[in-house]
Amino acid sequence: MIHVRTSRHTARAATAALCCALLAACAGAGGAGGGSGTHSINVLMVNNPQMADLQKLTADSFTKSTGITVNFTVLPENDVRDKISQDFASQAGQYDIATISNYETPMYAKNGWLAPLTDRAKADSSFDQGDILPSIRESLTASGQIYAEPFYGESSFLMYRKDVFAAKNLTMPDHPTWAQVADLAARADGAQPGMKGICLRGQPGWGEVMAPVTTVVNTMGGTWFDKDWHAQVDSPEFTRAVTFYVNLVRAHGEAGASQAGFTECLNDMTQGKVAMWYDATSAAGALEASGSPVAGKVGYVPAPVERTKSSGWLYTWAWGVQKASKKQDDAWKFISWASGKGYEQLVGERLGWSRIPAGKRTSTYVNKKYVAAASAFAAATKNALTSVDPLNPGVQPRPVPGIQFVGIPEFTDLGTQVSQQISAAIAGRVGVADALKAGQARAEAVADKHRGQ
Known part of the structure; x- marks a missing residue:
């Protein structure tokens, strides 16, 4: 509200994280860069440190394996909320995916701005929807339908x-x-x-x-x-x-x-x-x-x-898909990767286990490497x-x-x-x-x- 919304080193490390976020914001569209595929999606997200880590890892991991280029637009929390609400309310379709919280999700769903994700989550066995912490899962569900998937959660x-x-x-x-x-x-x-x-x-x-x-x-x-x-x-x-x-x-x-x-x-x-x-x-x-x-x-x-x-x-930054998006299949592939168990493993191995976007999966808290790094x-x-x-x-x-x-x-x-x-x-x-x-x-x-x- 972090989050805030969430996130969150020494004064030196905190400054470094802020600099990364600011550089990410300046990168804007095409921040992930590269990719030899012909597919692309546009993602609008808040400039929290966890998202800065995601942006660094996307091209060499997600894009390389799927051929889907991710064009990031990264903004401070207040600015990103305004931009998301404008684009999703008008169903302009400029952005396929946006970071929304458990505050916006039920209201956006009620307004018909979000594509339901229930069927995709069920069909994607590797994603393991049942592993999402119940409190987080329920906060992103409306009228029995899943409308967003968590990137990280916090209390x-x-x-x-x-x-x-x-x-x-x-x-x-x-x-x-x-x-x-x-x-x-x-x-x-x-x-x-x-x-x-x-x-x-x-x-x-x-x-x-x-x-x-x-x-x-x-x-x-x-x-x-x-x-x-x-x-x-x-x-x-x-x-x-x-x-x-x-x-x-x-x-x-x-x-x-x-x-x-x-x-x-x-x-x-x-x-x-x-x-x-x-x-x-x-x-x-x-x-x-x-x-x-x-x-x-x-x-x-x-x-x-x-x-x-x-x-x-209870707060979570989560991924919501705009209902007007014409790239919902590719959007789900990104969400399944970014919110999946494999992404946590990737962050742990590349950046350190204390930096994984935690607070969303039960399995995180039985992962020996994470529990050791985050034992405190x-x-x-x-x-x-x-x-x-x-x-x-x-x-x-x-x-x-x-x-x-x-x-x-x-x-x-x-x-x-x-x-x-x-x-x-x-x-x-x-x-x-x-x-x-x-x-x-x-x-x-x-x-x-x-x-x-």
Whole structure:
């Protein structure tokens, strides 16, 4: 939301990954290059590091074996979302495949923008659809049809510096509550020169600060809407959760928190500026990468809770085929390769096992080479992904699925607007009550529309 959406070395390695992504974006169409075949497909995708790895490997592996040239257009998350929605909504067919998430997939399917993939997945025995983790598989299914296949998946968990905790005689519970995390953040604050207790996203965006905030809202008893489409943004539970989050990050969070997102927190954790970090499970691969100064020093425990048994989010970047595409056979061949077991093997052998696009297949977590390379976080990631429930992430029924988002088209705008107010509260420019009052008015307008349907 990563992902973010997901992904995620040392400051030096993180910078290198960013440079690769930027170079990939500049490459644009034809980024995969080469190929002696006459077939080609156009792929529009987000510029996350996992996708940069994919682009490097496509020509020498996929194109060489199939004769299908892949023309990549690679853009930052906000830009790629806009471009995908425009092209798929108009069914212009400029792009055969695009990276979409479990947020967009059900809505795109309902609108008739995606080609169903169920029959292709069933006919392709080597793909092994049954190996896809149930939570991921179900999040990409609508009305009994598969509409996207995952490239990688993520949940969220709490990361902490084991060495710092040991030096301060602090103990991280196996299943921490948010009250315990707040206490630990206060006690770890200043454990090393310049170190803060915790990093929490504060950057505006429905996929930035609203992702972790909404998981806190869920476990503290709140919800965006009740089952009858009544807005709950200024409810006591929602207000208490946001107040807790804002107070925690203001008191013991990273410098510049109101503009810190996934990348900033990754850098802070890698550089030893924070003792804890609550964020995407996909971050662990970067923290444990070769050359990372914190590799081997980080512990991983489930997302903190209060009133629920679990509270991690669920997100996947997946491949969707535009219904208007005239190259659906070739598109499936690419998806079957990029989301298949063989691609994970290829990345592991060529780039390192900690860099495989994990979080989507059961077999990944019994692969001895991956489990050895990712021993610090593999089990914690799998547990996070298998314990989520998008239909019931809180303590009361919801009108639509979603954990860190609400599965309606309006949430991109609603979530972004509320996130701007919460970021302002983190910066000290507005109080939480006033921030959520403005959010409630916007949420009520959305609720009125859905109650009338």
